[in-house]
Amino acid sequence: MCPQGASGGSSGLARRCGGGCTGGRMRAIGLTSMDRKPPSRLPRRLLLLLALGLVALGAGHAVLWRGMANGLEQGWQVWVQLRRAQGWRVEHTEPVRGGWPLSATLTIARVRLEGGATTLPGGIALTATPVVLRVSLPWLDRLSVELPGQQRLRLGAAEFPFAADMLTATVPLEPDTPPSSAELRGERLRIGTPAGGVEVRSLMLTAAGSASATETEPALALRLGAEGVELPAGSGRGAEALGRSIQSLAADLWVSGPVPPGRAPAARAESWRDGGGTLELRSLALRWGEVAAQGAATLAFDDALQPMGAGTLRISGAVAALETLAEAGVVGRRAATTARTILPLLSRPSAETGVPEIEVPLTLEDRVLALARIPVLRFAPLDWPSVGPR
Numbered sequence: 001m002c003p004q005g006a007s008g009g010s011s012g013l014a015r016r017c018g019g020g021c022t023g024g025r026m027r028a029i030g031l032t033s034m035d036r037k038p039p040s041r042l043p044r045r046l047l048l049l050l051a052l053g054l055v056a057l058g059a060g061h062a063v064l065w066r067g068m069a070n071g072l073e074q075g076w077q078v079w080v081q082l083r084r085a086q087g088w089r090v091e092h093t094e095p096v097r098g099g100w101p102l103s104a105t106l107t108i109a110r111v112r113l114e115g116g117a118t119t120l121p122g123g124i125a126l127t128a129t130p131v132v133l134r135v136s137l138p139w140l141d142r143l144s145v146e147l148p149g150q151q152r153l154r155l156g157a158a159e160f161p162f163a164a165d166m167l168t169a170t171v172p173l174e175p176d177t178p179p180s181s182a183e184l185r186g187e188r189l190r191i192g193t194p195a196g197g198v199e200v201r202s203l204m205l206t207a208a209g210s211a212s213a214t215e216t217e218p219a220l221a222l223r224l225g226a227e228g229v230e231l232p233a234g235s236g237r238g239a240e241a242l243g244r245s246i247q248s249l250a251a252d253l254w255v256s257g258p259v260p261p262g263r264a265p266a267a268r269a270e271s272w273r274d275g276g277g278t279l280e281l282r283s284l285a286l287r288w289g290e291v292a293a294q295g296a297a298t299l300a301f302d303d304a305l306q307p308m309g310a311g312t313l314r315i316s317g318a319v320a321a322l323e324t325l326a327e328a329g330v331v332g333r334r335a336a337t338t339a340r341t342i343l344p345l346l347s348r349p350s351a352e353t354g355v356p357e358i359e360v361p362l363t364l365e366d367r368v369l370a371l372a373r374i375p376v377l378r379f380a381p382l383d384w385p386s387v388g389p390r
Helices: 009-017 020-035 042-085 237-242 265-274 318-327 333-346
Strands: 089-092 096-098 103-108 111-115 124-129 131-136 139-146 150-155 158-172 181-193 196-209 218-230 245-256 278-288 291-301 307-316 347-349 356-365 368-371 374-378
Touching: 042 089, 042 096, 042 103, 042 131, 042 139, 237 318, 265 291, 291 356, 307 318, 318 333, 333 347, 333 356, 333 374
Parallel strands: none
Antiparallel strands: 089 111, 096 103, 103 131, 111 124, 124 150, 131 139, 139 158, 150 158, 158 181, 181 196, 196 218, 218 245, 245 278, 278 291, 291 307, 307 356, 347 356, 356 368, 368 374
């Protein structure tokens, strides 16, 4: 350390310090410079690897999306060819791809499907504008069929235009295997009918089929759920009496027995009946005005190929509903008088809610629906198309 107050000028100061001050400072500077490490190249390599990874990921995603879009278009073309081979007439506009990056879509601006004359006199026709086919990541094993616009369904001579805020069918995708199940969901579905417009706030329908079903297995299982059903003004006196708003409806149906081949509906129905085929209403739940009902039934065809069957029905609010129907003239006076006597005797408090309810048998025979042996409704005869040999 240099002494303070040293004399002898600058040269003497330098000699007396022996170069200690300047040399030490230079050595300190030299050590500081030597301690500094050259800048690392690791961050640059990480950034380069990250950029390469993003490029590879983007390229892989592009290849995956292209494969999804190609699969959609190929599947659509196969479906069209199969329908045409079955005798259906299929017309459609050129498909347009889209949906990138999270889904692959195929939009067909207009599709018309027409045929089914052997099933229904006058045939069946569906005009959809548009149809959107969609496969989304990561559910590559599901196909969504969306109907976002105005659609039109013709059954025979009756036209049913319909539209919805959301109407989507979902089917599983299996290699080289036709879909065995489907799910349909809708919101604010509006349907035009000959009697007027029907609106359904929410709808859910699932279907599962099996071509190899035996007599004791369901060849087709259907499950329906609907809420907020608004009936048209021309629904009939019964609907007007109970109210045009059905709060909720749920049903679970099984079509059992092997489905026979053939093109003639009457011949197929006869073979299905002779093979032990039945339509089993496994459960029914209905809330309509003051009426809450639950039931189950089994239906089949009689010798004249008309529906017949039996079941049970549990009803709460039956007495009030009977009075309403009687006032509207839906139920005859004699039947109403008999029911007023019988129904209170059959009422029991519900084990779940404590509300009085009745459990009564249902029968359908000779096109007459009877509730506790009281005829309440007569159906028009089922007219089978006279197509193909019986």
